[in-house]
Amino acid sequence: MxxxxxxxxxxxxxxxxxxxxxxxxxxxxxxxxxxxxxHNYHYQTTWLHENAAGTLHHDKTRIPIADCISKSKTTFVQxxxxxxxxxxxxxxxxxxxxxxxxxxxxxxxxxETFGIKGLKEHAFSISSINAARMIREHIEYQFAVYNNEKERRDERLTLIVGGAGFTGIEFVGELANRVPQLCKEYDIPREKVRIINVEAAPTALPGFDPELVEYAMNLLESKGVEFKIGTMIKECTPEGIVVEKDEKVEEIKASTVVWAAGxxxxxxxxxxxxxxxxxxxxxxxxxxxxxxxxxxxxxxxxxxxxxxxxxxxxxxxxxxxxxxxxxxxxxxxxxxxxxxxxxxxxxxKGTVASLGEGEAIGVIFGNKKIFGRTASMMKKVIDNRYLMMLGGIPMVLKKGKLKMF
Ligand code: FAD
Ligand code: NAD
Missing domain, CATH: 3.50.50.100 (FAD/NAD(P)-binding domain)
Structure with missing residues (x-):
């Protein structure tokens, strides 16, 4: 049979x-x-925002499928x-x-672009290794070009992130750490660079614990992230985005728009x-x-x-x-x-969101709030636990986040 x-x-x-x-x-x-x-690799989608910002190399995120399954039991078709x-x-x-x-x-x-004009054509999304690599390269290129133009265009250094859900917040957390490195590398004053996170709802991370949301926003603002809350992205153009708040429409010029809003x-x-x-x-x-x-x-x-x-x-x-x-x-x-x-x-088991290396917020075991280094450590434990399930200790040692502090 x-x-x-x-x-x-x-x-x-x-x-x-x-x-x-x-x-x-x-x-x-x-x-x-x-x-x-x-692809012939599995990737950890939950780390793609780090690859996109350039704070983690994508080779850490992807794992050859041959290392996850046994050839004698499963046939792999690429x-x-x-x-x-x-x-x-x-x-x-x-x-x-x-x-x-x-x-x-x-x-x-x-x-999900909700039919918003221009997003598919002009915005990036953090959706795969290829997409994350392209975002990282694009941002770095803008920094590289900036000092080579006769007329410097500050919008090259404006990074817009659409949506302050978990993806948007985790991504701006990485950008806030990456930008100072890029500034140093390309001789650009930090104050020239804008990281703008646009959120349509009346708060970032809608539905999440308000105290932790406040912690996240304060931390990110202290690293130079600008929040535009209660602000809806209406359109994306080759020059930037059009937003609306309280029936007032505004255009924000930016060479990088990353859509992380659903x-x-x-x-x-x-x-x-x-x-x-x-x-x-x-x-x-x-x-x-x-x-x-x-x-x-x-x-x-x-x-x-x-x-x-x-x-x-x-x-x-x-x-x-x-x-x-x-x-x-x-x-x-x-x-x-x-x-x-x-x-x-x-x-x-809960939700833990990273805010860049060494920082995170989360709610675990039903209602226990955690933040800062403890939350960041918990996030790494969660990530390593997954690798353990996937490929045991060898996989954790090869691909895990082992530096806890
Ligand atoms: P995916 O992980 O997206 O995998 C789909 C697979 O299908 C991929 O390998 C892809 O290459 C393949 N594929 C797609 N189309 C085709 C095709 N046409 N032919 C062949 N192969 C195809 N969730 C959490 O619980 N915790 C987190 O911390 C967290 N962080 C996140 C951070 C980011 C930046 C993002 C974007 C999401 C995050 N999520 C998180 C959500 C989580 O990543 C998704 O819910 C999860 O990836 C869904 O798993 P999946 O197996 O359905 O799909
Ligand atoms: P999301 O739907 O959770 O958040 C999208 C955000 O974009 C919302 O806050 C929404 O109000 C906003 N938005 C929508 N349209 C907008 C517009 N036109 N202008 C401005 N803002 C707009 O999507 P996500 O953050 O990509 O998350 C996707 C899934 O992945 C969720 O289930 C999330 O829980 C999960 N995730 C989890 C983690 C984690 O656990 N650490 C991290 C990332 C993602």
């Missing part, structure tokens, strides 16, 4: 952890497992998914196609005919697509509702990693002919 074939799309937190779990859960010869990813044809149990790739008995969709997120699920999920809300499939309790028993969705492509608040859980790596265990467990059950599947229940 042919072995059932499981195809996993995407090697982000959800996809790679599903593959790693399946290697443990399934016995040899119970199924053929195929993992498909654009290719780009173009579309899924769920009615035919088929996946179209840029260079071929695959059929499946079971599918796991873990294609991650895309930047995410949605992969376009491929939409384009493949799954029922979605902003690229995310409202999955059943067992992580399956509502209309297809053989399709699981994991990570940022999956939408699950928090029944206490009746709102979707935020798309996070923490949840994607936990979902992978349920997906692997349920796939194993199905393959063994069991119809009773496990329900996914997030076990939220």
């Amino acid at each position: 042919n072995r059932p074939k499981i195809v996993i799309l995407g090697a982000g937190y959800g996809g790679i952890m599903t593959a790693v779990r399946l290697q443990k859960d399934l016995k040899v010869d119970e199924a053929d497992v195929v993992l498909v990813n654009k 290719d780009t998914v173009v579309k899924v044809v769920p009615d035919e149990k088929r996946v179209i790739l840029a260079n071929g196609e695959l059929t499946y008995d079971y599918l796991v969709v873990g294609l991650g997120f895309e930047s 995410v949605r699920g992969s376009d491929i999920v939409d384009e493949s005919g799954f029922e979605t809300m902003r690229g995310r499939v409202k999955v059943r309790k067992d992580m399956r697509d509502p209309n297809r028993d053989e399709v699981f969705i994991v990570g940022d492509c999956a939408l699950i509702i928090n029944e206490e608040t009746n709102r979707p859980y935020p798309p996070t790596a923490q949840i994607a990693i936990q979902q992978a265990s349920t997906v692997s467990h349920n796939l194993t059950s199905l393959i063994r002919g069991k119809q009773e599947l496990e329900t996914f229940t997030p076990d939220l």
